[in-house]
Amino acid sequence: METIYQSNHRKIAAVLSVIPGFGQLYNRQYVKGILFFILAASFFVIFGDLLDIGLWGIVTLGTQVPRDHSIFLLVQGILSLIVIVFGLGFFAFNLYDAYKNGQKRDLGLRLNTLREQYRTLVDSGFPYLMISPGFILLVFVVIFPIIFVVLLAFTNYDLYHSPPAKLVDWVGFQNFVELVNLDLWRKTFINVLAWTIVWTFGATTLQIALGIFLAILVNQKDLKGKAIIRTIFILPWAVPAFVSILIFSGMFNESFGVINKTILAAFGIDSIPWMTDPFWTKVALILIQSWIGFPFIFTMTTGVLQAIPDELYEAATVDGATAWQKFTKITLPLVLYAVAPILITQYTFNFNNFNIIYLFNSGGPAVSGQNAGATDILISWIYRLTMTSAQYSKAAAITLLLSLFVMTVALWQFRKTKSFKEEDMM
Amino acid sequence: MDKNTIIRFEHVTKQYDDDPPVLDDVSFEIERGKFYTLLGPSGCGKTTILRLIAGFTEPTEGNIYFNGKVINNVPPNQRQVNTVFQDYALFPHLNVFENVAFGLRIKKMKESEIEVKVKEALRFVNLEGYENREINEMSGGQRQRVAIARAIVNEPEVLLLDEPLSALDLKLRTEMQYELRELQRRLGITFIFVTHDQEEALAMSDEIFVLNKGKIQQSGTPTDIYDEPINRFVAEFIGESNIVPGKMIKDFLVEFAGKQFECVDQGFHPNEPVEIVIRPEDLEITKRDHGKLQVRVDSLLFRGVHYEICCYDQDGNEWLVHSTKKVGVGDEIGLHFDPEAIHVMRLGETEEEFEKRLGAYHEVNHEK
Numbered sequence: 001m002e003t004i005y006q007s008n009h010r011k012i013a014a015v016l017s018v019i020p021g022f023g024q025l026y027n028r029q030y031v032k033g034i035l036f037f038i039l040a041a042s043f044f045v046i047f048g049d050l051l052d053i054g055l056w057g058i059v060t061l062g063t064q065v066p067r068d069h070s071i072f073l074l075v076q077g078i079l080s081l082i083v084i085v086f087g088l089g090f091f092a093f094n095l096y097d098a099y100k101n102g103q104k105r106d107l108g109l110r111l112n113t114l115r116e117q118y119r120t121l122v123d124s125g126f127p128y129l130m131i132s133p134g135f136i137l138l139v140f141v142v143i144f145p146i147i148f149v150v151l152l153a154f155t156n157y158d159l160y161h162s163p164p165a166k167l168v169d170w171v172g173f174q175n176f177v178e179l180v181n182l183d184l185w186r187k188t189f190i191n192v193l194a195w196t197i198v199w200t201f202g203a204t205t206l207q208i209a210l211g212i213f214l215a216i217l218v219n220q221k222d223l224k225g226k227a228i229i230r231t232i233f234i235l236p237w238a239v240p241a242f243v244s245i246l247i248f249s250g251m252f253n254e255s256f257g258v259i260n261k262t263i264l265a266a267f268g269i270d271s272i273p274w275m276t277d278p279f280w281t282k283v284a285l286i287l288i289q290s291w292i293g294f295p296f297i298f299t300m301t302t303g304v305l306q307a308i309p310d311e312l313y314e315a316a317t318v319d320g321a322t323a324w325q326k327f328t329k330i331t332l333p334l335v336l337y338a339v340a341p342i343l344i345t346q347y348t349f350n351f352n353n354f355n356i357i358y359l360f361n362s363g364g365p366a367v368s369g370q371n372a373g374a375t376d377i378l379i380s381w382i383y384r385l386t387m388t389s390a391q392y393s394k395a396a397a398i399t400l401l402l403s404l405f406v407m408t409v410a411l412w413q414f415r416k417t418k419s420f421k422e423e424d425m426m
Numbered sequence: 427m428d429k430n431t432i433i434r435f436e437h438v439t440k441q442y443d444d445d446p447p448v449l450d451d452v453s454f455e456i457e458r459g460k461f462y463t464l465l466g467p468s469g470c471g472k473t474t475i476l477r478l479i480a481g482f483t484e485p486t487e488g489n490i491y492f493n494g495k496v497i498n499n500v501p502p503n504q505r506q507v508n509t510v511f512q513d514y515a516l517f518p519h520l521n522v523f524e525n526v527a528f529g530l531r532i533k534k535m536k537e538s539e540i541e542v543k544v545k546e547a548l549r550f551v552n553l554e555g556y557e558n559r560e561i562n563e564m565s566g567g568q569r570q571r572v573a574i575a576r577a578i579v580n581e582p583e584v585l586l587l588d589e590p591l592s593a594l595d596l597k598l599r600t601e602m603q604y605e606l607r608e609l610q611r612r613l614g615i616t617f618i619f620v621t622h623d624q625e626e627a628l629a630m631s632d633e634i635f636v637l638n639k640g641k642i643q644q645s646g647t648p649t650d651i652y653d654e655p656i657n658r659f660v661a662e663f664i665g666e667s668n669i670v671p672g673k674m675i676k677d678f679l680v681e682f683a684g685k686q687f688e689c690v691d692q693g694f695h696p697n698e699p700v701e702i703v704i705r706p707e708d709l710e711i712t713k714r715d716h717g718k719l720q721v722r723v724d725s726l727l728f729r730g731v732h733y734e735i736c737c738y739d740q741d742g743n744e745w746l747v748h749s750t751k752k753v754g755v756g757d758e759i760g761l762h763f764d765p766e767a768i769h770v771m772r773l774g775e776t777e778e779e780f781e782k783r784l785g786a787y788h789e790v791n792h793e794k
Binding site for chain 1: 511
């Protein structure tokens with residue numbers, strides 16, 4: 001259906017609104033028009049300087065030492081960008097509002113009075129009003145740092161290019177190219193990535209397998225004292241992870257630790273270099289993570305197991321299924337379907353499990369020919385680059401790669417999981 | 427033993443710990459190719475009988491015979507029996523085809539053979555073309571059929587159904603009653619159906635076992651049980667009934683509600699106290715003076731097919747009448763009934779004695 005307009009107010013109002021408020025004035029909504037104009041004017045008055053410096057700063061990152069501090073300029077630049085986005089949002093709303101009200105006039109409809117406008121604003125705008133403080137906070141606390149890191153990855157900000165003594169420059173993809181081209185970086189990157197993957201799959205899979213195995217074991221019908229056994233198995237969860245890690249760090253100490261001195265000695269086994277040999281450190285880390293991580297899986301699996309009706313097993317018995325077949329064809333698939341989404345979060349958690357790596361051996365032992373420790377995973381390597389060797393731009397570049405990697409895997413996995421699609425499995 | 431007998435319980439008792447027995451010295455026989463129903467309130471032991479036949483539990487005392495062999499300790503999968511569970515017990519992670527194929531895969535049957543058998547089983551329950559559906563995409567009635575297909579694909583001689591219709595809504599339940607009955611006829615195997623719903627039992631069965639407190643109260647065809655309940659429990663459990671105390675004056679003459687009536691029952695001691703059953707639909711409303719009994723209408727409920735009218739006689743006995751005639755509350759009306767409508771129950775009679783007396787009565791009737 002084609003609407004027949006009696007006049008052309010909507011277009012005139014929209015064009016006039018290029019100067020905010022004028023379209024509204026044209027629509028004879030004087031208070032609103034004046035309000036819009038004042039808002040727009042104050043925007044330029046208040047943010048004029050910031051936008052001026054910020055936009056210049058983010059392009060050049062400073063031209064003169066020590067007057068210009070590149071990183072401060074970068075920050076101001078990002079803030080300017082955010083302010084501009086908000087401003088454009090307001091401008092777009094102003095155009096839309098002028099056009100809509102113009103259209104109403106064209107159709108011969110009455111415009112809302114100021115009182116009515118106030119009512120609609122309060123009624124329909126209330127949710128927006130309520131979420132806006134949180135939203136604005138989010139923009140500065142989350143989105144701002146993300147933009148900062150993304151931009152940092154394309155600069156040469158490191159120990160030798162540090163303000164205020166030196167300026168920082170835009171270098172394009174140089175950081176990413178160097179990660180691949182320079183021997184030191186390539187070797188480190190590949191080693192750290194390889195261990196990160198081994199660590200993620202090794203530690204997580206082991207803790208999941210242990211949790212499920214123990215849950216099924218404890219869930220056996222004729223087992224006595226289930227409650228006490230379950231309580232004991234959940235205890236490692238009750239101890240804060242960092243406390244467990246620090247205690248284990250002490251226990252694994254090569255010269256004084258109880259593991260070498262007492263436990264292994266009791267079996268007549270020589271001391272194992274838990275802290276100085278890369279292989280043994282990795283083994284220790286995976287064992288400790290299994291210890292810390294299994295109670296959660298254990299608890300969850302126990303819940304799922306108790307929800308599986310006995311009739312399913314009876315039905316399988318009628319068909320002649322053995323205990324092993326019942327386990328592989330009923331218990332395991334049902335448990336896995338129910339807990340799959342949570343298992344994925346376990347993998348992503350360990351992928352970024354900074355605590356245990358850093359607290360157990362600070363990513364060590366050191367390895368020659370690379371700038372990360374033998375047990376550094378990507379996240380702890382980034383920490384090391386930022387906090388100890390001031391390789392800010394490289395750290396930012398690696399962070400970008402890591403985020404891309406995690407996002408891709410998480411998205412792909414979640415979409416693939418059956419329980420993502422079907423929630424009422426049981 | 428009759429060679430048509432497929433399952434026989436011989437003095438079977440099932441007891442857990444020191445609790446009173448769930449089944450108390452139960453003996454019965456089940457014939458090939460019939461539709462049996464175990465009917466009783468919850469806790470009467472009907473499911474226990476099913477689990478004993480299926481092999482999920484063993485009798486404390488007595489023997490269970492299958493095709494003439496004792497099977498007390500035979501594991502479930504070696505019995506020619508399959509079960510349809512109350513909540514279907516379908517595997518939620520497998521689709522329809524894999525659910526039905528589960529047992530065949532356990533038996534390591536060839537893939538081509540599995541395909542043929544599963545398709546055939548699904549055709550039997552009218553689920554062709556649903557092979558790739560997920561279980562949670564199926565309605566209750568469809569899940570029910572999958573459960574049946576999964577049971578019959580193993581070609582059991584006896585199919586046990588544990589209240590399989592209780593989770594369905596009324597309309598679907600009625601439809602499934604017809605379908606189950608029809609399926610049993612087509613398959614020609616024995617169905618043992620457990621339910622607490624007497625209508626279901628009457629509609630579907632060749633033979634009903636009415637159970638209470640671990641004992642079989644009465645067994646017989648639906649009409650036998652409905653028309654000639656052995657005791658108060660059966661009379662009340664199956665259908666609605668008016669039960670009043672009475673006295674057997676002599677053969678064919680019974681006294682209740684202060685009057686003597688002609689009846690068709692005999693074989694009692696003179697002046698023996700008895701209980702009288704008259705079904706509400708056998709009572710006919712007449713004018714006050716034409717009726718055999720005079721009663722006052724207490725309440726009236728419209729049930730759709732009939733009015734349910736509750737009346738009291740001058741002795742205070744309650745009389746429930748099903749009639750299509752409408753009467754006013756407080757009206758004095760008469761109730762008419764035929765001598766055949768009166769069923770006399772001896773107090774505390776066992777099933778054996780009951781059968782014997784009934785047999786004698788039939789013979790006498792025959793001679794007449």
